[in-house]
Amino acid sequence: MKNPNLYLLAIIILLASPFAVSAQQSATAASSEVITLDEAIARALRDNREVMNARLGIGKAEDDVAAARTYRLPKFEFSALAGQQLISPDFTFTKGVLGNYPNVGPIPDRDIKMSTPSRPTAILFGQVTQPLSQLHRIRLNIKQAGLASDVAREQLRGQEQSVVNNVKRTYYAVVQTEGALQSVRQALAFYRELERVTGDYVTQQVALKADDLEVKTRLAKTETEELTVGNQLITLKEQLNQLMGRDIRTEFKVSAIPESTLFETDLVAARTRALDQRPEIREARLRVQQAEVEKRVKKSEYIPDVSMAFTYASPRNFDEFVPKNFAAAGVAVNWEVFDWGRKKHQLAEKQKTIDQANNSLRDVENNVMIEVGSRMRDLQQAAQTLRVAKLRQETARENMRVSLNKYKVVATLFSDVLQTQATLADADYEYQKALLGFWTAKAEYEKSLGLER
DSSP: OOOHHHHHHHHHHHHHHHHHHHHHHHHHHTTSEEEOHHHHHHHHHHHOHHHHHHHHHHHHHHHHHHHHHGGGSOEEEEEEEEEEOSSOOOEEEOTTTTOEETTTEESSSSOEEEOOOOOEEEEEEEEEEEESTTHHHHHHHHHHHHHHHHHHHHHHHHHHHHHHHHHHHHHHHHHHHHHHHHHHHHHHHHHHHHHHHHHHHHHTTSSOHHHHHHHHHHHHHHHHHHHHHHHHHHHHHHHHHHHTTSOTTOOEEEOOOOSOOOOOOOHHHHHHHHHHHOHHHHHHHHHHHHHHHHHHHHHGGGSOEEEEEEEEEEEESOOTTSOSOEEEEEEEEEOOOOOTTHHHHHHHHHHHHHHHHHHHHHHHHHHHHHHHHHHHHHHHHHHHHHHHHHHHHHHHHHHHHHHHHHHHTTOSOHHHHHHHHHHHHHHHHHHHHHHHHHHHHHHHHHHHHTOOO
């Protein structure tokens, strides 16, 4: 016949062992760094390599703006041509080419031919030009480069929000997994102690062999679960380290998070906020402005290019009769009078690009509003699931208390106590899962609103 008092002793050992395990784990955790969610987000925004690349993208765009501004300034050019003459440059001065004067006669008085030997020569050429009519186009190009810089900033905001969302999801998963691993280890300690006690009872013939096999089965299942959950925790911590831009092997602990918080339920207000804050929408609006400026740039090509110019040329190693210096200052004009309709078709193409950008903007706005509505509904559903899981957990705890009290007065079987304990473990797991689901849904909802943190 079974001895209820011995089984009661095992249950007491079960209830005491988790506290010992928790104390041991607390001592181990003391040597590890504890990171809060805000600290993890701050480190990710500072050291995450994708965010750093996005910041470099802004720097590149700002360099483009600075380069575009230089086109407003005078342009200095120098070129040189050096080579061996292949054809000798001969000059012929015909009779009287320099004039016919009274009392003197024609100059020269006869045809004179001058020859230059074939030898190495060089021509040095320099020019300074200051754009005038092109300044309008240059200003438009500067504005275009500035819009590209603004696009890069919105892309940085989008990257930061994506990284923050991933940090939140991973951090919540680490918290949930650590809680699940602690519960599994507490159950594992209980089953190991219970296996030892039950083995002694079987030897003393006060317990059935089936009870011993049941305990061994549950122990093996719990050991497998511990391995699975432990591996998941290691992977999640490596992922979080990667998001924070540091060595993935860095050890750390996470701090507890509150169970739930209030959230906005006004869909109209949430959508309005998202339309104002989402970087995708801001970027789409900038794309429209870029297309409009690009059309204006193309239209400015109808204006002739007028510049102030100073030109200097210097032939070298020619004969003495060739002038050594040429210099001129004036106005340079460059105008393509007839282009066979090319600019007209290019302007039509730019207008179609504007229409495409406007269509993309409307699509992005609609997609954002759909996403906000979907994320809000997911969050509401996750909050309700969490509420149900919490009630189930409280019910399971109460049933466990009642079952233990019944067992003390031999009003229930040991197998019923085990079943009640397993139900409580399942309820704890479901609650942790629901809590993770709620925080994940909240992170997705905050991202859909375009929140920075």
